[in-house]
Structure formats: C-alpha cells, structure tokens
Amino acid sequence: MGHGKHGRKATSKHDGWDVTPADALRVAPGFDLAGFDHASTPGWKHGRKAGEALVARHAAELSELQERLFAEGRSGGARSVLLVLQGMDTAGKGGIVRHVVGLVDPQGVAHRSFGVPTSEEARHHYLWRIRRALPRPGYIGVFDRSHYEDVLVVRVDELVPADVWEKRYDEINRFEERLVEAGTTVVKVALLVSPEEQKKRLLERLDRPDKYWKYNPGDVDSRLRWPAYQEAYQAVLDRTNTEVAPWYAVPADRKWFARLAVSELLLDALRRLDLGWPPADFDVDAERARLLAT
Ligand code: AMP
Numbered sequence: 001m002g003h004g005k006h007g008r009k010a011t012s013k014h015d016g017w018d019v020t021p022a023d024a025l026r027v028a029p030g031f032d033l034a035g036f037d038h039a040s041t042p043g044w045k046h047g048r049k050a051g052e053a054l055v056a057r058h059a060a061e062l063s064e065l066q067e068r069l070f071a072e073g074r075s076g077g078a079r080s081v082l083l084v085l086q087g088m089d090t091a092g093k094g095g096i097v098r099h100v101v102g103l104v105d106p107q108g109v110a111h112r113s114f115g116v117p118t119s120e121e122a123r124h125h126y127l128w129r130i131r132r133a134l135p136r137p138g139y140i141g142v143f144d145r146s147h148y149e150d151v152l153v154v155r156v157d158e159l160v161p162a163d164v165w166e167k168r169y170d171e172i173n174r175f176e177e178r179l180v181e182a183g184t185t186v187v188k189v190a191l192l193v194s195p196e197e198q199k200k201r202l203l204e205r206l207d208r209p210d211k212y213w214k215y216n217p218g219d220v221d222s223r224l225r226w227p228a229y230q231e232a233y234q235a236v237l238d239r240t241n242t243e244v245a246p247w248y249a250v251p252a253d254r255k256w257f258a259r260l261a262v263s264e265l266l267l268d269a270l271r272r273l274d275l276g277w278p279p280a281d282f283d284v285d286a287e288r289a290r291l292l293a294t
C-alpha cells in the first residue's frame with residue numbers, strides 16, 4: 001500500500017512477531033497434527049495484553065485496506081479475498097467473525113456459513129453452493145466451514161463412498177487454483193482446538209442458558225469420532241496445502257491468540273494486495289467548479 005496514515009514505518013520489523021504471522025502459522029511439509037500444541041502461540045511471545053493491543057492498533061489499517069479493496073471492486077477491479085475458517089465445534093469460528101471480521105465495514109463482507117446441505121444443495125455437486133457464495137470483486141468473503149466439510153464430516157461419517165471423497169482433494173485444489181487465477185486471495189485457516197478445551201467449552205454451553213442455542217447433541221457424536229476427524233484434518237492439511245492457497249494452522253485453545261492470528265493473517269493478505277485508491281474517472285477541477293457554481 002502507499003504510505004497512508006497507517007504506514008508501518010514507526011513499528012518494529014514484524015510488529016512484535018518473531019517472524020511474519022504468515023511464516024509462523026503456515027502449515028509446513030511434514031506437519032503433524034498429533035504433535036500440535038493447541039495452547040501455543042507460534043511466533044508471538046508477548047502474551048495476551050500485547051496481543052489484544054496489536055489487534056486494536058491494526059484495526060484502522062485493516063478497515064482502510066478493506067475500503068480500498070471495496071473501492072477497487074467498484075472501479076472495475078477483479079480482486080477479492082476469501083477467508084476460509086475450518087475447525088471442530090467450539091473452535092471459535094463465530095468469535096473470529098465477530099471480533100476480527102467485525103473490525104471492518106460489514107457492507108464489504110460477504111459472510112456465509114455452511115451447515116448440513118439443504119435438500120436443494122444436496123441435489124447439486126458439492127461445490128455448487130460454494131461457487132454461489134464466493135465473494136464478488138472488492139469483497140472479503142468469509143466462510144464459516146466450507147467445501148472442506150465435504151472431505152471432513154463427509155469422510156468421517158461415510159456420507160459418500162471413499163472413492164468419491166478421495167477424488168475431491170485434487171478437485172478442490174484445481175477449484176482453488178482457478179479462484180486465485182481469477183483474482184481471489186484465499187486465506188485458509190484451520191482453527192485447532194484440543195479435545196480437552198472442546199469439552200470445557202461444550203460443558204459451558206450446557207451450564208449457561210444463553211449458550212444452549214449453540215449446543216447441538218450431534219457435537220458429542222463428533223467428539224466420539226475425534227481420532228477419525230484428526231485423520232481427516234491431517235489429510236486436508238497434507239493434500240490441499242498448495243502454494244497458491246496455503247493452510248494456516250492456528251492454535252485455538254487461547255481465544256485471544258486465535259483472534260490475533262487471524263486478524264494478522266487477514267491484514268497480511270490485504271497488505272500484499274498493495275491497494276491504492278482508484279483515480280477519479282471524471283475531471284476533478286471541472287466538477288469542483290461546477291459544484292461551486294450551484
Ligand atoms: P455449525 O457450524 O455448528 O452450525 O454446524 C454445522 C454442521 O453442518 C456441522 O456439524 C457440519 O459438520 C455440518 N456440515 C457442514 N457441511 C456439511 C456437508 N457438506 N455435509 C454434511 N454435513 C455438513
């Protein structure tokens with residue numbers, strides 16, 4: 001971006017991160033979910049208060065970059081951003097949307113959550129509902145769950161035969177590659193909560209009448225299949241972690257860190273677009289004169 005009022009000049013090299021958040025969180029070859037520390041804070045050693053302060057400090061820049069993206073879309077640009085949030089129940093997907101995506105103008109956000117396919121959706125190819133929900137130029141699309149459910153819950157619950165879901169990894173890679181070619185920056189975030197923390201969060205839902213609505217008896221069934229889900233997530237991270245659409249593994253046991261991580265990943269994606277403001281497609285001086293004469 002240009003050197004607007006939110007330039008980075010005054011701050012340390014990586015805003016307090018050891019390396020860029022993207023480098024700290026990017027899934028590396030050989031990534032092993034079994035050894036993952038869900039309470040860790042990769043790349044960040046300044047604790048919660050400083051983490052929350054950084055999110056607050058970056059909020060204005062995030063918001064301005066979103067507006068630049070939107071303006072570009074309005075002026076014929078093709079670019080957009082898609083934030084894909086995947087995670088087990090209680091991983092904090094909703095909180096990310098509220099606390100991170102909530103930092104930008106909602107008019108520029110296309111949010112969509114994907115549940116059990118409706119009867120109409122089920123009659124189509126699994127990518128049908130995804131394509132229809134993709135962000136238009138200028139928008140930040142946010143997927144709360146995504147096409148990855150079609151190789152996660154679908155695989156674990158054997159909703160289609162193995163030879164059907166097996167082909168989907170390559171198909172998803174091709175789909176995302178075309179998406180990126182068409183101008184969408186894809187940021188895929190796996191919010192990784194530990195089974196212990198999930199239990200705590202589910203119990204809390206049962207302890208609090210204001211949380212009952214979030215509780216779904218089916219969540220316990222998914223918990224019972226934790227190892228199968230781990231295997232399915234591992235396959236996703238092994239097979240769909242592409243150069244053009246990489247995965248970021250975000251430890252989710254500490255909500256403040258997950259929010260810091262995702263807001264920084266989103267900011268990084270927007271910064272990399274090097275967004276300007278669209279030039280006037282009219283004669284500014286002539287318009288000023290015309291207006292002053294009224
Ligand atoms: P929630 O995100 O808590 O509203 O739950 C949505 C539920 O929909 C989860 O249990 C998902 O596993 C389920 N779901 C999402 N996509 C699919 C899909 N393609 N097939 C089957 N279940 C799905």
Ligand code: MG
Nearest residue numbers: 089090214216
């Ligand atoms: Mg749920």
